[in-house]
Amino acid sequence: MTILTGKARIAGITGWPVGHSRSPRLHGYWLERHGIDGAYVPLPIEPANFETAIRGLMAAGFAGVNVTIPHKLAAFALCDTVDDFGRRIGAINTLVFENGRISGRNTDVWGFLSNLRANGVDPAAGPALILGAGGASRAIAAALLELGVRVTIANRTRARADALAAELPGLRVIDWDTRDHALPDNTLLVNTTSLGMAGQPPLQIDLDRAAPGLTVNDIVYVPLETPLLAAARTRGIRRVEGLGMLLHQAVPAFHAWFGVEPVVDDAMRRFVAADLLPA
Structure with missing residues (x-):
């Protein structure tokens, strides 16, 4: 089990609600596999508080967040820079915080x-x-x-x-x-x-x-x-x-936040899929 230190890199996923998301499970798997000093956490944020919360997370030292329903358009509006596909689509699902600036990407x-x-x-x-x-x-x-x-x-x-x-x-x-x-x-x-x-x-x-x-x-x-x-x-x-799309879209985000490009393999897929099977 990886023990966090004061230098840990922290990222997460924000939505309203966000409890259904499997992203903490899949990012947590990669963090453990690569022995990274970091964490990925669920962040339920009400729409009215979105901008304040995002800027607060950046100020608190977060590396970035994934964005899910209903925040993708609001997140786009907060970005200082947006990748080509994010700009064309008008929505983003990944925010990267660096030097007080917000970079938006669409990894879907x-x-x-x-x-x-x-x-x-x-x-x-x-x-x-x-x-x-x-x-x-x-x-x-x-x-x-x-x-x-x-x-x-x-x-x-x-x-x-x-x-x-x-x-x-x-x-x-x-x-x-x-x-x-x-x-x-x-x-x-x-x-x-x-x-x-x-x-x-x-x-x-x-x-x-x-x-x-x-x-x-x-x-x-x-x-x-x-x-x-x-x-x-x-x-x-x-x-x-559809699970593969969820897994693969997480790869570039994980790389941006934690500096390692993870691999989507059978072991990882089985681990995430186990949480989707009926009890």
Whole structure:
């Protein structure tokens, strides 16, 4: 067990609420594995207190924080500098504190692309259909468009999808009710909605319409196998689960705060996944 000293590097994750986050578990695993004098802690911060709290954490010597719902846009506004993808997307999930300045980064893009590649999927290989138009969808769509992929989006609220397309040139929008009909024209399906998450209704889509070679990626990771991924498995369709995106997006943040670039391997995945399995 690593013992903290007065020189410990401290980081954490802030959201409201934040108790559901598995980030302390995964960062804690890497800190222990590498024997780093540091800690990563959950930081529940109410939206009204966000700016005061973030500046207080920086003043207290924190190395930085991850940012989750509902703070990603507010965090963007606090940054002195923002990386290219964070600026394009308009939201960040990682803050790095250094010399009294706040640097913002969006590592969701890294996490998404790295997770596909780790599962043998080339993100640039073909057209993609994204379901949902929230923050994760924005990051994923921007990443794929940057690679030259033809990207189509469908959202339960059409106006929200249209608004996202207005900000990301080249993004195509279709009605939610036509998502089944779009499957034959795409080689990657990405679910960024909450449908299929524990406590939510399953995502309804007819995978029997899938094009040969389709890959199904569900960024939901509770449960590890969502109804969508189970449906893909029974049809022999390649699938990529969502936990990998969470693990891979943490790599550049950990490196920025603690100076070590960790590895996402099977042992680490099993350790984090064990906390997601039903008792």
